[in-house]
Amino acid sequence: xxxxxxxxxxxxxxxxxxxxxxxxxxxxxxxxxxxxxxxxxxxxxxxxxxxxxxxxxxxxxxxxxxxxxxxxxxxxxxxxxxxxxxxxxxxxxxxxxxxxxxxxxxxxxxxxxxxxxxxxxxxxxxxxxxxxxxxxxxxxxxxxxxxxxxxxxxxxxxxxxxxxxxxxxxxxxxxxxxxxxxxxxxxxxxxxxxxxxxxxxxxxxxxxxxxxxx
Numbered sequence: 567x568x569x570x571x572x573x574x575x576x577x578x579x580x581x582x583x584x585x586x587x588x589x590x591x592x593x594x595x596x597x598x599x600x601x602x603x604x605x606x607x608x609x610x611x612x613x614x615x616x617x618x619x620x621x622x623x624x625x626x627x628x629x630x631x632x633x634x635x636x637x638x639x640x641x642x643x644x645x646x647x648x649x650x651x652x653x654x655x656x657x658x659x660x661x662x663x664x665x666x667x668x669x670x671x672x673x674x675x676x677x678x679x680x681x682x683x684x685x686x687x688x689x690x691x692x693x694x695x696x697x698x699x700x701x702x703x704x705x706x707x708x709x710x711x712x713x714x715x716x717x718x719x720x721x722x723x724x725x726x727x728x729x730x731x732x733x734x735x736x737x738x739x740x741x742x743x744x745x746x747x748x749x750x751x752x753x754x755x756x757x758x759x760x761x762x763x764x765x766x767x768x769x770x771x772x773x774x775x776x777x778x779x780x
Contacts (some may be wrong), residue, residue, distance in 0.1 A: 576664050587622035591643040591669070592629045593684075595650030600712070601674050602644055605750035612750075612767040613774055615705060621774075629657035635662045641669055641742040644747050647678040649684040654686045663688075663730075663737040668777045672747045673741040675718070685730070685738070694728040694740060703727070703739060706775040708768035714741055717749040717758065736780070739773060746770055 586636065589591040590606060592599050613619040628634050631654050635641065643649075651659065653737050663669060671681055675700070682686040682694070697703065704727070714725035725744035729736045749766020775780075 568570060576712045576743065586620055586693075586778075587624075587626060587638060588640045589626045589628040589635075589638040590629050591641045593645075593649050593651065593655075594630075595648040595680070597645040597647035597649050597680065599644060599645050601753055602747040604744065604752045605644075605747040606642060608752065609750045609774070613692075615769050617771050617775060619774070619778075621624070629655075631658045633658075633690060634649065635659070636665070636667070637747075639666075639668060639716060640678070640774060641649075641667065642672065642747075643669065643681070644674045644677070645674045646674050647680065648679070649680045651684050651687050653687075655682075660688045664732055667737070669738040671738065671772055672745070673742045674741070674745060674747055676740060678742060681740070686761075689730060689732075692730050692732070694730060697727045697729050697736075697739075700780075703736070703772060703776045706772040706779075708772050710772070714744040714746075715749075715769055717754075717766050720747040736776075741769075 590608070610621045612625055614623070626638065628638065630651055634775055635658060644694060692699065699711060699713045704713055714727050716725050721743065723743040726742045728742060729742040730738040744767055746766050749758055749763050750770055753763065
């Protein structure tokens with residue numbers, strides 16, 4: 567097992583150095599994994615323009631159980647509905663995250679009860695913990711002293727950032743009651759103000775910067 571994890575770490579490192587491409591996670595269960603079709607495109611463009619990153623302008627779609635998952639240092643998952651991971655898919659995602667990959671979960675409203683069950687299948691021994699406002703993910707190039715910005719109201723709950731940790735490393739960041747992805751979308755989709763969209767993109771850039779430099 568240790569040899570397998572070591573090989574996966576090397577594979578992730580090689581692909582990170584050579585490609586710097588991010589991916590959207592495709593899952594089964596009936597939920598709309600394809601929600602927010604313009605969000606990652608805009609986030610990538612923002613990071614390349616404002617953060618000096620050299621991300622591939624085209625993101626990929628990767629299935630949870632695919633060996634291609636290991637090609638990407640960062641994968642993003644969103645939606646509103648049901649998510650189902652088979653045992654093989656859960657094991658593949660687990661191995662990917664332990665090997666050095668990173669998962670960003672963005673609740674697009676209605677995702678919470680499904681994603682928590684799905685991730686419990688991936689890491690039955692771990693619990694989501696709320697990140698304090700002084701966590702470095704909120705203080706990369708852009709400073710968010712009060713944690714996640716509120717992009718869409720939904721249930722009028724405060725936005726929260728949760729994490730899963732493996733051996734002290736943040737392997738999964740879950741943005742809840744925030745809806746960053748909606749804020750990354752083209753203006754015409756939700757017609758959010760420029761200030762709101764900018765905050766969403768800045769927080770998204772912080773997440774990517776944290777992942778690439780931790």
